[in-house]
Amino acid sequence: MSRSRLYVRGLRDSVPMLVGVAPFGIIFGTLAGVGGLSLWQAVGMSLFVYAGSAQFIVVSLMGAGASAIVILLTTFIVNLRHVLYSATMQPQVQGLPQRWRLLLAFWLTDETFAVVQRYYLMHGRGPLAHWHWLGVTSALYACWVSSSLVGVLFGQAVPDMASWGLEFAMLATFIGIVVPLLRNQPQIAAALAAGAVALMTWSLPYKLGLMVAAFSGIAVGVLLERRQSPNVRDTSGKELHS
Amino acid sequence: MSYWWLILGMAAITFLMRYSLFAWPNLRFPSVVRQGLHYVPTAVLTAIVVPGMLLPDGQHWQVSWDNAYLIAGIVAIGIAALSRDLLATIGGGLAVFFLLRWAMGQI
Numbered sequence: 001m002s003r004s005r006l007y008v009r010g011l012r013d014s015v016p017m018l019v020g021v022a023p024f025g026i027i028f029g030t031l032a033g034v035g036g037l038s039l040w041q042a043v044g045m046s047l048f049v050y051a052g053s054a055q056f057i058v059v060s061l062m063g064a065g066a067s068a069i070v071i072l073l074t075t076f077i078v079n080l081r082h083v084l085y086s087a088t089m090q091p092q093v094q095g096l097p098q099r100w101r102l103l104l105a106f107w108l109t110d111e112t113f114a115v116v117q118r119y120y121l122m123h124g125r126g127p128l129a130h131w132h133w134l135g136v137t138s139a140l141y142a143c144w145v146s147s148s149l150v151g152v153l154f155g156q157a158v159p160d161m162a163s164w165g166l167e168f169a170m171l172a173t174f175i176g177i178v179v180p181l182l183r184n185q186p187q188i189a190a191a192l193a194a195g196a197v198a199l200m201t202w203s204l205p206y207k208l209g210l211m212v213a214a215f216s217g218i219a220v221g222v223l224l225e226r227r228q229s230p231n232v233r234d235t236s237g238k239e240l241h242s
Numbered sequence: 243m244s245y246w247w248l249i250l251g252m253a254a255i256t257f258l259m260r261y262s263l264f265a266w267p268n269l270r271f272p273s274v275v276r277q278g279l280h281y282v283p284t285a286v287l288t289a290i291v292v293p294g295m296l297l298p299d300g301q302h303w304q305v306s307w308d309n310a311y312l313i314a315g316i317v318a319i320g321i322a323a324l325s326r327d328l329l330a331t332i333g334g335g336l337a338v339f340f341l342l343r344w345a346m347g348q349i
Contacts, residue, residue: 016329023336041245048253053290058252068248075252079259084282086263087271094267105261114283164349168311168339169332171294172318174287176331179322181284194285195292202293202300210289217285218278225277 003131010135013119014143017111020173021140022147024052027166028059029151030158035059039152046148050109050141052170054078077211085113092116092125092133100130107137114177186228190221291315308346314339 001009025046032042037059045055054075061071085108093101115136120129154161182188194217201209263269271279295315297303304312318335325331343349 016327016332019329020332037245041249044246045249045252048249049256051252051256054252054256058248062245062248068244068251071248072251072255075255076259079256081282081286082256082259083262084279084286086260087275088279088282090263090267090269093264101264101267102261105264106257108260110283110287165298165310165339165343167294168314169336171291171311171315172332172335172339173328174291175315175318175335176322176328178284178287178291179319179331180326187281187284190281190284191288194288198289198293199296202297209293210286213289214282214285217288218281221281221285222274222277225280 001126001128003128006128006131007135010119010132010137011139012135013115013132014111014136014139016176017115017136017140017173018143020169020176021052021111021143023166023169024056024173025144025147026151026154027161027164027169028052028055029148029153030155030161030166031056031059031063031151032148033152033155035061035063037062039149039156042152043145043149046145049075050107050144051075051079051082052109052144056167056170077208080211081110081214082108085110088117089113092120092129096130104130104133104137107141109137109140110177111140111173112137186221186224189224190217193217193220308348310339310342310346310348313342 028046029042032045032055035058037045045058049055057074057078058071061074066074086105089104089108093104096104112133116133119132119136123129178191182191194213197216198209198213201212203209204212293300295309295312296305298309298311307313314335317338318331321334322328322331340349
């Protein structure tokens with residue numbers, strides 16, 4: 001397939017995610033006003049930070065008058081999972097020029113990761129596969145920034161919109177990503193452990209419970225996988241989630 | 243003005259984490275780390291979803307029938323398990339969520 005066809009296919013593959021991202025961007029925009037951000041600050045955060053969950057949590061911290069240190073630490077912890085996305089996608093960017101790696105890194109979100117990783121699992125790594133990635137990720141970025149803007153405008157026009165519960169769109173999106181991954185015992189155990197630990201640690205400060213729960217889930221998954229197949233010391237990326 | 247500095251700080255932190263492993267294309271992890279990576283999306287996203295359903299305001303347990311986040315979340319899990327279709331999960335989950343909130347007079 002040509003570059004432009006791969007790019008368009010990427011745009012198309014992003015559509016299911018756009019449905020989840022748009023309401024999430026709108027609710028972020030409405031809440032940003034409550035947190036005290038101006039229209040340009042809210043849109044600027046979406047343009048430059050581009051990390052939905054972190055933006056969401058930070059806006060509530062700003063509204064509560066949290067200090068800069070707490071806000072930056074929270075950003076760090078909530079976004080730590082991106083190091084792991086970066087590591088997972090690393091083989092796919094090997095050999096790409098620096099400008100591509102910079103751009104794809106800046107645009108590496110949960111949603112992009114979910115779509116692009118699935119694409120590489122099904123289609124392998126073609127020489128032009130990064131054009132598909134670019135299509136997915138540019139569509140999601142445009143959707144995030146524009147829906148944030150719409151949200152700020154909505155929030156100014158309909159002040160009680162922040163109480164509608166639009167953030168459920170984020171939960172539904174994550175459920176739609178995770179449930180199809182639960183195809184074997186270690187994955188199911190990882191989810192159960194992460195969920196249980198998250199409920200035990202939710203009251204820890206700075207969203208630390210999220211990281212404790214995530215690492216517990218990962219540890220349980222790896223331990224179970226190693227116990228089930230002790231001879232297989234290494235699983236390559238190709239066997240992901242199989 | 244200080245909000246702009248915070249936004250730039252957040253942007254720098256987030257970008258550096260996303261770029262970290264792309265900066266060294268030949269860096270390889272030990273096999274245990276690579277195995278662990280398989281469980282990252284499952285563990286991180288579940289750790290966000292489960293408290294989001296059971297403690298929707300982030301502070302109080304709401305294990306009850308009038309918690310639309312919990313009921314619609316369970317429905318969404320069911321849709322996802324049966325259909326394995328992301329769009330159906332989001333659309334169905336949101337429809338049930340707003341129907342419940344509307345029926346219970348929460349919006």
